[in-house]
Amino acid sequence: MTTTSTPASEPLTRQTSHRVSQSVFDGSRLRVVLLVDVYDGAQQQFLETYEQLRSHVESVPGHISEQLCQSIENPSQWLITSEWESAPPFLDWVSSEEHVRMVKPLHSCVRDTRSLRFHVVRETSGQEAAETGKGDLQASPRIGDGVIRHALTFTVKPGSEAAVAELLADYGSPEPQVDDTTRLCRTSLFMHGNRVVRAIEVRGDLLAALHHVARQPEVRAVEEAINPYLEQHRDLGDPESARVFYTRAALPAVHHVTAGREEPHAERHALYYPARPGCGMRLARLLAQQDEAAADDPRNPVLCSTIFQRDDVVVRLIDVRGGLDAADLAPALGLPDAARAAELTTLPTGSGADAAGSQDGELARLLEHARMDLVTDRRAPDA
Template sequence: MTTTSTPVSEPLTRQVSHHVSQSVFDGSRLRVVLLVEVYDGAQQRFLETYEQLRSHVESVPGHLGEQLCQSIENPSQWLITSEWESAPPFLNWVSSEEHVRMVRPLHSCVRDTRSLRFHVVRETGHPADGAERPRGGLQAAPRVGDGVIRHALTFTVKPGSEERVARILADYASPEPRVDETTRLCRTSLFLHGNRVVRAIEVRGDLLAALRHVAAQPEVRAVEEALNPYLEQDRDLGDPESARVFYTRAALPAVHHVTAGQEDPEARRHALSYPARPGHGMRLAQVLAQADEAAADDPLSPVLSSTIFQRDDVVVRLVDVRGGLDAGEPAMALGLPDPGLVAELTTLLDGAGGRDGSAPAAGDLARALEGARMDLVTDRRAPDA
């Protein structure tokens, strides 16, 4: 019998599964909204700096266009909206070092920013006859979420300091989960893989407000200060510019979340760091997302939920598993796709291919991925989360 599968270059789901609450891989156009508050008197300097940046952004692959708007009520408030063919080109661009360098001149005239990203679901109006229609489609159907926002931060520490870093990260008092009337911290999970730290958080309400709330807590500040001597990349969280650059580079966005729609209080949380070949991180995340969608519809799958985080070639998969990774079907828990995608996965995983260049069997891939398991440092769930 021949196994067929959807090529990963196509959107993952033409009919969005009710299990998928978050994904950047459905091929629909992306609208990015950036709310900006400019320092009083800096409006003209902000406009001039923006004009210099705009000419660069226009040449970025996948960028369709944008608008800059100024409030009619408060001249310090600005709105930048941009449209992209799909989410992956934007995420590649916004996480690049080039982007970090380009936006730096804006920081001297901007007091605060807030970025929001939306897939286009419906639109009115049609291009005039002969006009080119925007590239990228519309989101096929609305996704249904659980009210939880998922995000992660990642950074590396100096080799040899991992044991000390793990003790620092495990030994702190949890911050107050209630941020305000509408925002609450639900869960924080910390993992280590070699010298890479991944901190995944789950929030109900406003993610930015939650991140600021956590950063302001004395117990969290003490932990961050204790970590500074062990970081591979220097930072000074007391300096706004240094902190901004650090958190921009540390951001590890969730690109896909799927749940099987089942609850199990005994489920165990695990994280896996997949070794992507250089330049193949986004595509590897897409293959794993496709496999997770199929697993969500399989009642025998031990995976109750999966969140894939990706930035450049850093691909991390956070899973809640019934009975642990070694129970049931370990290959499925590791995120291995059906046999039709084994060869594709091999081209994306660093060192996964056989010595003769042939694609390994699923069992061989499972053994190759054993090293992807991350070490749990701490997993804290807020009461009543």
């Protein structure tokens, strides 16, 4: 059994044969675009709130610059753009409790917002970046597959796991066709102890798909039914309460790679890696490096891997040829050895070997502790 390791500080490199559709670990600069529709009469409140945000974000590590723009056709429409050294520091900032608190005043003066994130691939002049020495251009565009991957995670009260699993497994699937351009492809729901993870795959507009699902009667009914079991209170009838809950529950996809080999009977599994405090992004980067390095190996049982990360919660969704129990341990776990697992996660580890003195035995133990329980996995027809 062999593994390939890359120093965690290096940007990911990629072979053209990898079918990689997504990664935040390229080391290139990030452009964030926020489209804002401000209520009539709320312009001054919006400007005052934005000024407070701007003065704070200037001191956030990784932030380079920011612009506020107003539409020349419709003065109620505003555009906020910011540039960052790379994606990870932005993701750390936007998922922080401080960010949740600071943007709260904005929601009383804006009708709608839409956030878009882009790696910088080409530009007319790199003079500013060269002068600041911050960030690089992305070496080459990644190859996408037209699917957007996103997840939500939350915890339920201990002792309620069985009741919650039954509720989440037994509801009618929403209509997959959202509109002419957006379609739900797959929803996979897993549990690990009292943590719930729901991963979705969408073709088209992710925000439109999320709104579509939230409006479905069968989905609203099950969401209301699990409310009493949630550790974090929410009131779906209160837009602000719902917004804060789903903001905190968001678990973004930070890396996705597929080996480019089709296997109709591949099994979907999810692994939960509770990171040590402050190690979530390092752990996600290491998992991404291992998956990307293994993507061209025809012996690799992992045909597809998506890594989701927020703070110290890291989840890896994998499609495995032949099933997880029969898979090679290192590529299935996605970690090079038990020592790195002990360094970066709170997964229970022993002395580095099982009773028989086997490194494989320790990896098998780690894999079993990381493995999540499947609640439901639903695919839309022709997805």
